[in-house]
Amino acid sequence: MDRGAHGHRVSGQKVLITGVDGYSGWPLALHLLARGHSVVGIDNFVTRKRVREVGSWSATPIPSFPRRQAAVREVLGRELGFHRGDLADYDFVRRVLAEERPDAIVHLAEQRSAPYSMIDVRHAVDTQVGNLTGTLHLLYAMKETCPDAHLVKMGTMGEYGTPNVDIAEGFFEVEYRGRKDTMPFPRQAGSWYHWSKVFDSGDVMFAARIWKLRATDVMQGVIYGVRTPEITDDRLLTRFDFDETWGTSLNRFIAQAVLGLPITPYGKGGQRRGFIALEDSMQSLRIAVEHPPAPGEYRVLNQFDAAYTVNELAERAAEVAREFDLRPTIEHPPNPRTEAEEHYYQPVHDKLLALGYRRSRELSDVIREIYRDLLRFRRRLDARRHVVAAAVQWANADSRPALEARAPPRTPPPSDVAGAGPTERSTA
Ligand code: USQ
Numbered sequence: 001m002d003r004g005a006h007g008h009r010v011s012g013q014k015v016l017i018t019g020v021d022g023y024s025g026w027p028l029a030l031h032l033l034a035r036g037h038s039v040v041g042i043d044n045f046v047t048r049k050r051v052r053e054v055g056s057w058s059a060t061p062i063p064s065f066p067r068r069q070a071a072v073r074e075v076l077g078r079e080l081g082f083h084r085g086d087l088a089d090y091d092f093v094r095r096v097l098a099e100e101r102p103d104a105i106v107h108l109a110e111q112r113s114a115p116y117s118m119i120d121v122r123h124a125v126d127t128q129v130g131n132l133t134g135t136l137h138l139l140y141a142m143k144e145t146c147p148d149a150h151l152v153k154m155g156t157m158g159e160y161g162t163p164n165v166d167i168a169e170g171f172f173e174v175e176y177r178g179r180k181d182t183m184p185f186p187r188q189a190g191s192w193y194h195w196s197k198v199f200d201s202g203d204v205m206f207a208a209r210i211w212k213l214r215a216t217d218v219m220q221g222v223i224y225g226v227r228t229p230e231i232t233d234d235r236l237l238t239r240f241d242f243d244e245t246w247g248t249s250l251n252r253f254i255a256q257a258v259l260g261l262p263i264t265p266y267g268k269g270g271q272r273r274g275f276i277a278l279e280d281s282m283q284s285l286r287i288a289v290e291h292p293p294a295p296g297e298y299r300v301l302n303q304f305d306a307a308y309t310v311n312e313l314a315e316r317a318a319e320v321a322r323e324f325d326l327r328p329t330i331e332h333p334p335n336p337r338t339e340a341e342e343h344y345y346q347p348v349h350d351k352l353l354a355l356g357y358r359r360s361r362e363l364s365d366v367i368r369e370i371y372r373d374l375l376r377f378r379r380r381l382d383a384r385r386h387v388v389a390a391a392v393q394w395a396n397a398d399s400r401p402a403l404e405a406r407a408p409p410r411t412p413p414p415s416d417v418a419g420a421g422p423t424e425r426s427t428a
Helices: 025-034 046-053 065-076 090-100 121-145 192-211 249-258 278-290 310-324 363-376 378-382 400-404
Strands: 014-018 038-043 081-084 104-107 150-154 171-176 179-184 214-220 222-224 272-277 298-303 306-309
Touching: 014 025, 014 090, 025 038, 025 065, 025 278, 038 090, 065 081, 081 090, 090 121, 104 121, 104 278, 121 150, 121 192, 150 192, 150 278, 192 214, 192 298, 214 278, 222 249, 222 278, 222 363, 249 310, 249 363, 249 378, 272 278, 278 298, 306 310, 310 363, 363 378
Parallel strands: 014 038, 014 104, 038 081, 104 150, 150 214, 214 298, 222 272
Antiparallel strands: 171 179, 272 306
C-alpha cells in the first residue's frame, strides 16, 4: 500500500461516491475500480425522476442499477457496493459512513442543473435546501464516524461568475487600506443552483477548519462527452442529457445537429466558460482522491481543461458534423439566462497540472465520438426532440407554463434500447 505526503493511503483506497448513478458518478466508479480502488456508491435515483419530470430521458439507454452492478461484475470482474438512500436522511448517512469507513468520499449527489433551479420557487428551494442539507449531513457524519477521511466535494467554476479580472484558484492575496490578507476569491454565481454551491463551499471550508477535516472543493467546469476508456460495453454507458434543463451546452449542440435542429448559442454567444471532457474530469477527480490534503486543509481545485466561448463550440460542433453528412445551421435565440454575453474570462488552473493532470484527447476527437454514439441512439433523441428548445427564463418567477406549453412528442418512445433491459426507472 502506498502512502502519500500526509501519511494517507494513496493506492487501494475505499472510495464512497454519492450520486453514483449520475453522469459523472457512474464513470467515476468505473475509473476508480479500474485503478484498483474499491468503490461503494449511494444514490436515491432522483436525477432519473427529475429528468422524467421535464419530459426527457437520457439519449443513451441506462440500465437499472442492479443491472449496472451485474455488468461491472461481468465486464470488469469487480464488485461495486451500493446503498440506496437519501442524503436528506441523517441516520442513513451516518449509518453508511460508520459501516463503510471510507478513505475518501466523492460527493456528487446534488441537484446539478442551473435551468432546473430557475423553473420556479419550488425548484429553487428544492435545489438549495437539498444541496446544502446533503453536504451538512455528510460533514457531520464524517466528523462523527470517519474524521480522517478526505471529502472531495463537487463545486462549480460558476461560483466565481465572470469578473473583469483573473480568477484565482480558490484564494488570493488582497491588499485593502494598507493591510494584506489571503482570502477566498469573491463568488458571483449566476443561478440559484450555482449559489447553492457557493454556500456549500463556505460550509465545507468552515467544517475543515473547526473539525480538522481534509477537504477538496472542486470548481468543476462544463463537462462534455459520452465515454471514458472504461466504458467498453453498452451496459456500462453513462447517461447523456440533451434537454434544455439537464443537457450541458456542447452536448446539446451535438444532439441538435443530429436531430437536424439549429445549434443554439444563446444571445451574442460570447459567453466564455471552462470546459473539460468527461474522461478528463474523471482523471482529475481520481488525482484529487489520490493526493489528499492534510487534516484541516481546505483545498480548492479549478477543474477545467480549456476555456471556449459557446460560439466557438457551436462552430466546432458544426464543422465536425460535416464528417457525418450533417449540415447544421447555427442560430442565436434570445438568451433565456441573465448573464454577460461578452466578457473577460481568465481563471487560473495550475494545481491539477502540478499534480500530474494531462489532457487525454483533443476536443474534435471527443466531439466525433459523441456524434458516433448519438447517431446510434438517434431514435431515442428524436422521441424527445420537443424538450431541446429553451423554455426556462431567468427573468421569470415561474417558467412552468412555458415548460408545459412545449409540444408533446410526435412519436411514441422506441422500445428497442440496445438490449439493455428495463431502462431509466432506477431499480429493478
Ligand atoms: N448555452 C447556450 N446554448 C445552449 C445551452 C447553454 O448558449 O443551448 C450557454 C449558457 O447560456 C451558458 C453556457 O452555455 O452561458 C454554459 O451553459 P451550460 O448549460 O453548458 O452549463 P451551466 O448551466 O453553467 O451548468 C453546467 C452543469 C453544472 C456545472 C456547470 C459548470 O450543468 O452542473 O456546475 O456546467 S460551470 O458552467 O463552469 O459553472
